[in-house]
Amino acid sequence: xxxxxxxxxxxxxxxxxxxxxxxxxxxxxxxxxxxxxxxxxxxxxxxxxxxxxxxxxxxxxxxxxxxxxxxxxxxxxxxxxxxxxxxxxxxxxxxxxxxxxxxxxxxxxxxxxxxxxxxxxxxxxxxxxxx
Amino acid sequence: xxxxxxxxxxxxxxxxxxxxxxxxxxxxxxxxxxxxxxxxxxxxxxxxxxxxxxxxxxxxxxxxxxxxxxxxxxxxxxxxxxxxxxxxxxxxxxxxxxxxxxxxxxxxxxxxxxxxxxxxxxxxxxxxxxx
DNA sequence: CTCTGTGCAAAAGATTTGCAAGGTG
DNA sequence: CACCTTGCAAATCTTTTGCACAGAG
Numbered sequence: 001x002x003x004x005x006x007x008x009x010x011x012x013x014x015x016x017x018x019x020x021x022x023x024x025x026x027x028x029x030x031x032x033x034x035x036x037x038x039x040x041x042x043x044x045x046x047x048x049x050x051x052x053x054x055x056x057x058x059x060x061x062x063x064x065x066x067x068x069x070x071x072x073x074x075x076x077x078x079x080x081x082x083x084x085x086x087x088x089x090x091x092x093x094x095x096x097x098x099x100x101x102x103x104x105x106x107x108x109x110x111x112x113x114x115x116x117x118x119x120x121x122x123x124x125x126x127x128x129x130x131x
Numbered sequence: 132x133x134x135x136x137x138x139x140x141x142x143x144x145x146x147x148x149x150x151x152x153x154x155x156x157x158x159x160x161x162x163x164x165x166x167x168x169x170x171x172x173x174x175x176x177x178x179x180x181x182x183x184x185x186x187x188x189x190x191x192x193x194x195x196x197x198x199x200x201x202x203x204x205x206x207x208x209x210x211x212x213x214x215x216x217x218x219x220x221x222x223x224x225x226x227x228x229x230x231x232x233x234x235x236x237x238x239x240x241x242x243x244x245x246x247x248x249x250x251x252x253x254x255x256x257x258x259x260x261x262x
Numbered sequence: 263c264t265c266t267g268t269g270c271a272a273a274a275g276a277t278t279t280g281c282a283a284g285g286t287g
Numbered sequence: 288c289a290c291c292t293t294g295c296a297a298a299t300c301t302t303t304t305g306c307a308c309a310g311a312g
Contacts, residue, residue: 006311062193135292
């Protein structure tokens with residue numbers, strides 16, 4: 001069920017998502033979008049996010065808590081901070097992981113990769129050094 | 132709050148988890164464990180799984196639906212089947228991803244890696260060829 | 263005009279938690 | 288016997304959904 005009409009709501013969700021690199025969840029996006037479209041409902045935010053994910057314009061990150069969304073879709077690794085819950089982008093040349101995995105696992109059909117690290121984000125890492 | 136006492140419940144949960152490679156969720160584990168310990172409650176299953184994860188004896192996999200658990204903890208990639216929801220183990224030599232990511236991202240402190248692929252599991256891939 | 267998208271509120275699903283009773287070390 | 292662990296049920300949190308109305312094309 002991809003969305004076919006460019007509504008005010010949909011444009012606002014996309015803009016909010018493209019304006020941040022904080023990988024927000026639906027509740028945060030909802031609060032932000034309300035500043036532009038006060039009448040929007042949380043249900044619409046969820047429906048819009050689902051549609052954007054299905055269209056491939058947004059990535060859904062499953063962290064264990066609420067799903068977080070990322071409008072930057074070229075493959076790049078993430079770090080989930082085990083201390084504060086932040087999700088931060090990492091830099092790493094991915095050595096053709098998808099192709100290698102496909103070659104070494106005949107029988108399956110791989111369409112996407114997700115590389116995720118766990119640890120401490122810059123802020124929490126600095127704090128843990130200080131203490 | 133790691134568990135300190137080896138109760139009947141805890142032993143049963145661990146055994147069920149170690150007896151399968153299907154990466155089950157809490158509800159499935161609950162049904163299986165009830166065969167051995169009929170009085171166990173779902174809440175206890177969750178508490179036990181939490182404790183096992185914190186001890187590092189079990190891995191929690193966040194798929195978007197219910198959390199799935201894996202008692203095989205040496206790092207290996209997973210494939211999430213986008214068609215049937217199965218989680219299957221893949222084979223792939225991980226080229227020191229953690230070390231490389233740590234080297235290229237000073238400031239963060241990386242403690243774990245998670246490599247996940249999306250696509251079709253062997254069964255669903257075969258079906259899609261047939262049709 | 264038509265049919266998709268929205269708002270609202272209720273529902274569904276997964277996981278957590280308070281409390282009194284039970285069982286391990 | 289102390290105190291961790293359990294069972295139960297209620298609570299919480301996140302996400303989904305039914306329905307009547309609104310609005311984009």
